[in-house]
Each structure stands twice: as C-alpha cells, then as structure tokens.
Amino acid sequence: MEKITKLEQTIQANATLVETAETQVNQANETLNAYRQQSETRLTNLQRQLAASEAKAALVQEEFMSAVGVLPDKPSAPSRSASVGGDKRLSELEAKILQIEAEARKKPGKIAIKSLCWNIVSARIRRP
Numbered sequence: 437m438e439k440i441t442k443l444e445q446t447i448q449a450n451a452t453l454v455e456t457a458e459t460q461v462n463q464a465n466e467t468l469n470a471y472r473q474q475s476e477t478r479l480t481n482l483q484r485q486l487a488a489s490e491a492k493a494a495l496v497q498e499e500f501m502s503a504v505g506v507l508p509d510k511p512s513a514p515s516r517s518a519s520v521g522g523d524k525r526l527s528e529l530e531a532k533i534l535q536i537e538a539e540a541r542k543k544p545g546k547i548a549i550k551s552l553c554w555n556i557v558s559a560r561i562r563r564p
C-alpha cells in the first residue's frame with residue numbers, strides 16, 4: 437500500500453512538472469510570436485523607408501542631371517532630328533560625367549560629392 441502511495445505522489449509531482457513545462461512552452465511561444473510580429477512590422481517599415489529613399493534619390497539624380505544639362509533618356513523613342521554634332525556632344529558629356537563619377541568614387545564622403553559637383557559645373561562652364 438505504501439508503494440502505491442509513493443507512486444501516486446511521484447505521478448502527481450510529475451504531472452505538476454509537466455504542467456509547469458507546458459506553461460513555460462506556451463509563454464515562450466507567445467514571446468516568439470510577439471517578436472515575429474515586431475520583426476515583420478519593422479521589416480515592412482524598413483522596406484517602405486527604402487522605397488521612399490530610392491524614389492528620393494531618383495528625384496535628386498534627375499534634378500542634378502537636369503542642372504548639369506544632361507537629362508536621362510525617356511522611355512519613348514529618341515527623335516532623329518538631332519544633329520550628329522549634338523549626339524557627339526551628348527556622348528562627350530556622358531563620358532565626362534562617367535569619368536568624374538569614377539574619380540569621385542575614389543574619394544571619401546562629402547569631399548567626393550563636392551568634387552563631383554565642382555567638376556561637373558566646371559565642365560559645363562567650359563563648354564562652348
């Protein structure tokens with residue numbers, strides 16, 4: 437009889453341990469779900485911010501190219517009414533911009549941006 441009582445006590449103790457473990461597992465799952473939801477929300481916000489930053493960068497680049505005098509190609513077909521000299525000048529300007537951008541990438545930070553702007557403005561001033 438005493439053995440049965442001890443076994444019942446052991447069973448009761450084990451049942452309590454199982455309940456405690458289940459409670460801890462449920463709490464851990466709730467915490468995991470909360471972290472997952474927070475992560476998804478943060479990721480969504482970062483994606484929105486990235487899209488906004490990319491759009492802003494595209495606008496700034498377009499304004500910069502407009503200020504320099506070289507506009508990006510439009511999706512429509514380019515007109516063939518431009519003279520050969522105009523095409524040559526355009527290709528020269530594009531080559532100059534590519535060269536200046538390559539030089540600017542070699543320089544760190546704000547110095548590179550200032551140098552890029554100065555070189556492009558200087559190139560624009562020198563053109564006939």
